[in-house]
Amino acid sequence: MEDLTPRRRDSDRRRGRLRKGMYILPSLFTTANIALGFYAILETVRGAPGDAWHLDLAAKAIGYSILIDGLDGRIARLTHTESDFGRELDSLADVIAFGVAPALLAWIWGFHLLPTTLPHEIRLKIIDLGTVACFAFLMAGASRLARFNITTNPQPSNPGRPGKKYFVGMPIPAGAGVIAAVVHFSAGEPIASWWTSASWLMMVVVVGYLMVSTWRFYSFKDIDFGSRRPFRLIILMAIVGSLILQFSRPVLFVIAIVYMASGVLWRLQWILRRKNPPAPPAYKEASQTP
Secondary structure: OOOOHHHHHHHHHHHHHHHHHHHHHHHHHHHHHHHHHHHHHHHHHOOEOOEOHHHHHHHHHHHHHHHHHHHHHHHHHHOOOOOHHHHHHHHHHHHHHHHHHHHHHHHHHHHHOOOOOOOHHHHHHHHHHHHHHHHHHHHHHHHHHHHHHHOOOOOOOOOOOOOOOEEEOOOHHHHHHHHHHHHHHOOOOOOOOHHHHHHHHHHHHHHHHHHHOOOEEEOOOOOOOOOOOOHHHHHHHHHHHHHHHHOHHHHHHHHHHHHHHHHHHHHHHHHHHHHOOOOOOOOOOOOOOO
């Protein structure tokens, strides 16, 4: 009878090599995420009023990084190759791509490149305030990641249904997406007026606050990509993808602002419900027969 032990050993070796390759795959996506964040930083520092396309490229790089960030975790879960190393590397990548890169982009696009024709004192004050706001955005994003890593079962202050349907606080990729979408919507052209810069300052502060808040934001984790007949999901994704390809500036801008506003609206709805609880159903006396 033929000895099958060598064949089994070869099969086990091939499976071991395949398993190692599967562990490397999510890390490759995370590495691409870091590379895009670094590229966004390089393009941001090259930006100038006459070379606004550098800032637009930086915003696009952050957008691609958001897409890749959504894939590496899902690939790790599908291939059962999640690891502590992968989670730590992913967090560090997020700090670079969604913390440092958008904070620098927000500062240079909205404050540093203000026209020198503005009153000198006003321009300096706005730049200084913008520096503080962008640093606060960076710290809020890093704190958001740290809280996410150490919290086993986070609960939003305005709870929805139980499970993983909601994030506690706006995730840092969404916060970076708001910054990138606004810059991309303007085609990278820097802000040219002090009042617009002041509005941008408030926007950066609000986004930073939403990341460290305990308000709920939809996570999209309840979408079943493994269902047998995801016709509606496929059609919706095809429509959204086509719109982004044809009209990327307004479509991405609307998506980012609507997602940011959704957490605020859910919070307001929850506050109103607490102040005005629904009235209990009226008691109906049973009819008595004579």
